[in-house]
Amino acid sequence: MKSKKIIKESYNKCAWNYHRGLSRKFNIWHKYIEKPAIIIFLKGEVKGKKVLDLGCGSGVFSKKLLSFGAKKVKGIDLSEKLIEIAKKENPKVKFYVGDAQKTPFKNSEFDIVTSSLMVHYVKDLTRLFREISRILKKEGLFVFSMHHPIMEVSERLKINGKKSSKNIILKPYFHNKRYKFTIYTPEGGVKLIAYHHTFEGIFNSLNKAGFVVENLLEPTPPKRAENLNKKVYLRSNKRPSFLAIKARKK
Numbered sequence: 001m002k003s004k005k006i007i008k009e010s011y012n013k014c015a016w017n018y019h020r021g022l023s024r025k026f027n028i029w030h031k032y033i034e035k036p037a038i039i040i041f042l043k044g045e046v047k048g049k050k051v052l053d054l055g056c057g058s059g060v061f062s063k064k065l066l067s068f069g070a071k072k073v074k075g076i077d078l079s080e081k082l083i084e085i086a087k088k089e090n091p092k093v094k095f096y097v098g099d100a101q102k103t104p105f106k107n108s109e110f111d112i113v114t115s116s117l118m119v120h121y122v123k124d125l126t127r128l129f130r131e132i133s134r135i136l137k138k139e140g141l142f143v144f145s146m147h148h149p150i151m152e153v154s155e156r157l158k159i160n161g162k163k164s165s166k167n168i169i170l171k172p173y174f175h176n177k178r179y180k181f182t183i184y185t186p187e188g189g190v191k192l193i194a195y196h197h198t199f200e201g202i203f204n205s206l207n208k209a210g211f212v213v214e215n216l217l218e219p220t221p222p223k224r225a226e227n228l229n230k231k232v233y234l235r236s237n238k239r240p241s242f243l244a245i246k247a248r249k250k
């Protein structure tokens with residue numbers, strides 16, 4: 001099966017669980033590690049602007065963009081079920097079902113495009129970033145987060161049948177192949193497929209699509225997240241989980 005179909009079906013299958021999982025206390029990935037990084041990059045930029053939330057899922061971040069004073073927010077995602085939730089919960093945002101690589105939006109329609117944890121699902125980053133550049137105004141902002149290239153090629157070894165955080169192997173790095181992983185919702189795991197990208201590959205694709213990188217973060221969880229999920233807190237303070245980038249269209 002094609003990876004896009006698998007991704008869409010998996011998110012459709014777990015849509016409500018994924019959505020509810022975002023506000024569970026143990027989920028420090030979104031609330032304390034990844035989202036704060038992109039929020040830093042968006043600080044002072046959003047007020048009065050037209051913003052697109054690309055790969056918006058159930059629209060939780062789209063709602064945040066409105067609360068930051070955006071003039072207009074639109075969201076697009078592959079999963080019809082997540083978009084259904086997004087529409088129900090955010091009547092002020094216009095949501096679309098569609099592929100981030102070929103959107104229905106006009107040339108130069110947005111001042112800002114945000115994309116939280118979607119980019120790693122796409123194999124051809126140059127094609128994706130060119131589409132984003134097309135719908136952004138000149139000097140528009142593209143702020144996104146993705147799985148960290150190192151995290152994707154790190155594997156915890158099983159010792160006596162249990163995965164160990166102390167024994168990690170680094171698998172081959174220089175490739176653009178698919179990898180499988182599981183997202184855990186309170187009601188069970190869902191299998192997903194994404195693509196590995198090297199730092200050089202991400203940077204070159206941004207460059208080819210006409211972006212200049214203004215800032216980059218490898219966010220770690222703050223101390224106050226320690227008691228909410230000790231394992232992830234310790235692991236994410238040793239090795240990066242996510243990468244966040246602020247890029248501007250030339």
Ligand SMILES: C[S@@+](CC[C@H](N)C(=O)[O-])C[C@H]1O[C@@H](n2cnc3c(N)ncnc32)[C@H](O)[C@@H]1O
Binds near residue numbers: 008061079
């Ligand atoms: C980890 S979720 C993040 C959702 C949302 N941004 C958030 O932070 O809650 C990744 C999302 O990317 C979407 N996605 C993956 N590939 C996509 C594509 N090619 N076009 C649009 N959405 C895509 C998935 O359907 C899923 O909703």
